[in-house]
Ligand SMILES: Cc1cc2nc3c(=O)[nH]c(=O)nc-3n(C[C@H](O)[C@H](O)[C@H](O)COP(=O)(O)OP(=O)(O)OC[C@H]3O[C@@H](n4cnc5c(N)ncnc54)[C@H](O)[C@@H]3O)c2cc1C
């Protein structure tokens with residue numbers, strides 16, 4: 001994806017015509033004709049692509065992938081969802097629905113459409129999870145078997161991040177005369193490359209240029225009878241017999257029962273894989289073993305950057321798929337620079353971030369503060385253990401791993417050996433040789449649990465340190481940082497530092513709380529983004545980067561079956577669930593619409609060699 005220019009894209013500008021047909025002012029066209037709507041979409045797309053027949057052939061674990069150009073009101077999607085919910089296919093088959101949209105329709109316009117068409121039950125499934133118009137991929141699980149990938153932004157940009165094997169395509173841009181970029185040859189060539197054998201593509205348009213592009217892309221193109229008064233519609237087919245896309249049930253070993261390892265294990269199991277988690281410690285949750293409250297919020301830069309947009313999408317993914325104590329987060333802006341930062345964020349993310357004066361901040365916090373603040377109302381905190389499944393973990397330390405005869409061998413400190421075809425290293429700051437080139441940084445952090453304190457903020461409060469609301473009689477303050485330090489013994493100086501951060505808000509007469517210090521070691525990368533995905537063959541990567549000028553990355557030598565999920569710094573809670581979903585998609589060979597260059601393991605060597613990520 002190209003660098004985002006704004007945090008939020010504008011919503012579609014819509015006027016409703018007399019017959020309650022929506023009209024797109026940006027494109028000067030209707031979303032569907034007054035005579036069309038449901039029946040037309042059903043005829044052209046669902047029947048055209050033979051969905052019902054094909055879904056009947058799906059077996060357990062099979063997936064079916066639909067790609068749509070132009071999500072619009074989601075009419076095609078909601079009809080597809082209705083048909084999927086009603087059809088008697090195998091219960092564990094999955095539907096991936098990938099849709100591109102540059103101008104998301106506002107939720108209130110979606111509701112008007114749904115009540116006109118009687119699609120309220122299907123829209124109800126979607127509306128709770130409908131994203132803000134943040135550019136990029138929004139991965140939305142609507143049920144255990146349906147995942148919508150709403151790719152927000154111009155289709156040509158978003159398409160660059162898509163890896164998919166597609167069974168059916170709905171071409172549903174506005175009319176080619178008014179919306180040429182949705183039909184052009186470049187786009188059709190790209191689409192054709194994603195099709196599985198026997199895949200079908202349908203459209204209401206039979207424009208000559210479109211038919212020629214699809215034929216040039218290798219498809220057989222037919223004109224069929226159109227809907228209603230329309231003479232024709234288009235159906236194109238990829239060569240070959242269509243067969244269901246079966247996914248393999250894999251045996252995966254996850255090394256590390258910290259937050260990221262446990263989240264990966266949950267996501268992998270949800271996808272039907274068999275997972276074994278190994279950890280050297282008898283207690284799970286790694287760096288968070290002794291920490292009861294962590295903050296969940298997106299890290300935002302003053303102007304949108306690829307990383308901050310990734311944070312926003314990951315945060316929205318968190319909100320959709322996990323629950324949190326949504327008390328909000330207030331960040332004190334106690335300098336001119338911080339206030340300029342807060343004002344810039346609030347201006348760019350209206351409704352999501354707001355700049356509040358000291359009185360309003362004080363009221364929300366139930367503490368007296370002297371500075372303005374930035375409030376994120378949908379942020380909050382969680383107890384780390386509530387985010388993951390409580391599972392059996394095999395206790396043992398993996399000393400080394402080795403690839404031979406198409407398998408990974410995990411050599412344990414205790415002498416035994418485990419064999420696996422897929423391994424995920426979620427080892428935090430403790431690097432095995434396969435992770436050494438990432439040069440992970442250990443960042444020691446101390447937190448304090450305070451019991452018997454009756455003053456605490458009512459939202460997550462970030463000032464000098466982060467202070468949490470009272471829960472079950474205690475409150476947490478955390479946020480010390482010591483680089484290259486992995487000493488787990490609590491330090492008196494850190495305890496003093498944490499208490500000092502609270503002192504402006506506590507009356508000197510208040511009772512002394514009882515204190516429990518907890519220490520954890522974060523693992524960080526040099527760009528402060530995690531590393532998630534398959535690991536490269538490091539020698540081949542190094543040789544590749546030394547080649548005479550390679551401008552664009554075409555590197556393909558990855559270690560078979562070896563993945564990692566490390567380097568989450570202070571944000572494993574916010575980023576972890578989305579990263580686990582992405583990793584699971586990669587391992588399972590599912591569609592991925594995310595800009596993985598933000599988190600790929602190869603990025604540091606590529607950047608050092610001046611090579612653009614692909
Ligand atoms: C004081 C403090 C406050 C924090 N606050 C927040 C917050 O508010 N919000 C937030 O999102 N994040 C917060 N974090 C960060 C969060 O803790 C991390 O991002 C997250 O825990 C990273 O999880 P992980 O699974 O990647 O690594 P870890 O938690 O380090 O887990 C790695 C696991 O791998 C195991 N392991 C390593 N090597 C081996 C081996 N060779 N064999 C077997 N097992 C092995 C370890 O024993 C460990 O259990 C905080 C961290 C600290 C220290």
Ligand SMILES: C[S@@+](CC[C@H](N)C(=O)[O-])C[C@H]1O[C@@H](n2cnc3c(N)ncnc32)[C@H](O)[C@@H]1O
Nearest residue numbers: 070071072073074075076101102154155172174
């Ligand atoms: C005819 S409408 C789609 C109707 C939709 N399929 C439905 O069922 O409601 C076409 C959609 O394409 C979107 N669009 C147009 N140009 C685009 C582009 N370059 N990239 C992404 N989406 C685009 C428009 O915003 C519009 O929502």
